[in-house]
Amino acid sequence: MKRREFLKGLGLFIGAMYVGGWNLDRVQADGKDYFRFVVVSDAHLPVKTNKHPGKSEQERIIKRKIATIDEIGSWTDVGAVVLTGDIVAETAVQKEYDFIKSYFDRIRQPIIPVTGNHEFRYLDEKSSAGKLVVSTPEIQRVKLEKFKSFWGLSSLWYSKDIGGWHMVFLSTEGPLPVELGTEQLEWFKTDLKMNADKPTLVFFHGPLMDTLLSYKKKINTPRTAAMPADEIERILGENRQVRLWISGHTHTPPTNESFADNDINAFNGHVTDIHNTDLDRDRNWTNSFYVYKDHIDVRTWDHLEHKWITQFDRTFKA
Secondary structure, X not given: OOXXXXXXXXXXXXXXXXXXXXXXXXXXXXXXXXXXXXXXOOOOEOOOOXXXXXXXXXXXXXXXXXXXXXXXXXXXXXXXXXXXXXOEOOOOOHHHHHHHHHHHOOOOOOEEEEOOHHHOOEOOOOOOOOOOOEOOHHHHHHHHHHHHHHHOOOOOOEEEEEOOEEEEXXXXXXXXXXXXXXXXXXXXXXXXXXXOOOOEEEEOOOOOOOOOOOOXXXXXXXXXXXXXXXXXXXXXXXXXXXXXXXXXXXXXXXXXOOOOOOOOOEEOOOEEEEEOOOOOOOOOEEEEEEEOOOEEEEEEEEOOOOEXXXXXXXXXXX
């Protein structure tokens, strides 16, 4: 593919998608032979109060989150910011969405969102002990519809092309925290079959099973890995064009040996899970993806030190 054709493909992608007031045709890739997107996962906006109960601590974490998004907003070559779920802090109540609106209004880059478990799974009110309470299927459906409406989505799952690359965006919808429903799974299979000739990236809140070391008891379990695991493994086994599965949910940071190890992160012989940590901490990191016509460079930025962590630089061929 010639460079002009690649950039034409970028323009088609950018002009094709509208997300809640943030319009993808507002950012162009003119003059560049790559398309850069940044993944922000588990932003938990404004802040997880059960994790940070103190007022001063909450203010400190929120200030760090604002500094992180402002830094991303200063990167002039970023074509889009992908949100891989748990954008809301805890229960997807209106005050969380109000903060999200003001937070992403700080940047000019378009937003591409999918759901995490916190977008739909819990009642508005916590228990008397301050714990999250799993809601009914009816309430969960209402919250999923609210997510669609807020972001201006016609569907919770969708796909787009960037040049010769195919990008699939999947949303968890329960009943397990990171589970795909039957209709979405069928759509996923069909979409991959229709785009079998294109190297593909998949974005989903939950990681693939066994793409992390079991460094905690909850890791690599049905509550923390993409479900249904057997069906997803079968689908990916039949679609060897899938190169990367891009996920969050486990909050695995770069300080963990599982974060960026191609051997640990490998799945099914041809897929690599790229793990993205949360923003609910004093030190934040984000992954940037530089999409070229024949490969993708993945790089990790330290928002405290304001530099690349070069030991995590990775390249994946188309």
